[in-house]
Amino acid sequence: MGSERRERMKALGAHLRGLRAEAGLTGAVLAQRAGVGQPTVSKVETGRMVPSFDVLDRLSRALGLDDSSAREVHDLLVAIEAAADAGLAPDDGGAAGAVLDDAVRSARLVRSFQCVVLPAILQSAEYARHVFQSAPNSTPETVGRAVAARVERQSVLYEPGRESVFVLTEAVLRTWPGTPTLMLAQLDRLLAVESLSSVRLGVIPWRRAVPVLPRHGFTLCDQQAVIVEAFTGEQMLTDLVEVAAYEETFDQFERAAVFGDDVRELLLRVMKEFRDLGDTVTR
The missing domain is CATH 1.10.260.40 (lambda repressor-like DNA-binding domains)
Structure with a gap:
């Protein structure tokens, strides 16, 4: 920082x-x-x-x-x-992601749409490690601190009085770093989080057309700010007109997603495919 x-x-x-x-x-x-x-x-x-x-x-x-x-x-x-x-480096020892993590940590209502990478608050430690390692100028020390901070901030999911809604494209589940074993652990975490009463997890299956072509992921924090994520970093937008536009877009993605039993069935199906892929890799 x-x-x-x-x-x-x-x-x-x-x-x-x-x-x-x-x-x-x-x-x-x-x-x-x-x-x-x-x-x-x-x-x-x-x-x-x-x-x-x-x-x-x-x-x-x-x-x-x-x-x-x-x-x-x-x-x-x-x-x-x-x-x-002004271009100062983000927190977590210089690794990317602190603006998003801090904004999510302080919000009571979080709504996140992602089309490639899992939402930060849902990432397992190993998944997050790959995310931070891909940041420019990362080092083992900064990556380690960033991962620890991100995992600690995920406790927000379990705090009373908070609500989180996540909408992912199926591509997020199938765009994977590391190994099939890493993704099996990550998908198992999604199943556990989906069971929380304070969390709604939705996925837009590839068989459904998306209502809007996604250009990037974004996270709405309450109704006051939206964090837009790009390769070069994160940008926080607080203009209420812009925030409202992102809210409308999120609503469209949410209506296209499946939830509950349907999303659990989808997660289990993808897990089986990763398990089969892992067996193939080890042969």
Whole structure:
């Protein structure tokens, strides 16, 4: 992470921590009032996570900030985003993916569409390792830190009060790094996640035409931001018109997908094919 962005994150965290102390609140009470996880409050206050604008607004309301104070913390977050837009390297020791991971970590409603690579929050450790190794200028050290951070952030799936909707094309299940064994473990993880009451996992089968030709993956965080993913990095869009356009597109993909028993049947079928492929490779 760039030093300027890191310092701005620390400044925002220290400011929020001071405001919480002035209000006489513990981190747990603030988290409860704001409707966010206590780890989110802790990581924001220590400068280890960038909150979404929605999360920052909820924290501001929970702290009872007046308009002037709320604008001040909002401006600090704008400064952090400006540092990221200026081309500073992402978090996780310089490997790609921190903007997305942090935004997802602080959102209550996550909706992600992917047409090639699995959503970050669903990736197994080994799958994520291949993702980070493909990033420019990656090293074993930065990849290791990035994988550990990504796996830790996936705990958001199990936190109460959150909802996640994932829509994938069948191509995502069949575009694989590493070995068939890696993908068997990854697909088994998808089956486990699909069973969670807070998660909806859908797949658009290849037999169905897509409603819109996908150009890239994207993730909606609440109704405040969308993370657009490309080869060169990630871009966070907060313009409400743009966010609304991505919401409409996501709705179209969601209507084309299968869920529940149908998606479980599809996952098991693809797992069998990877198992057969693995047997072929080892012969």
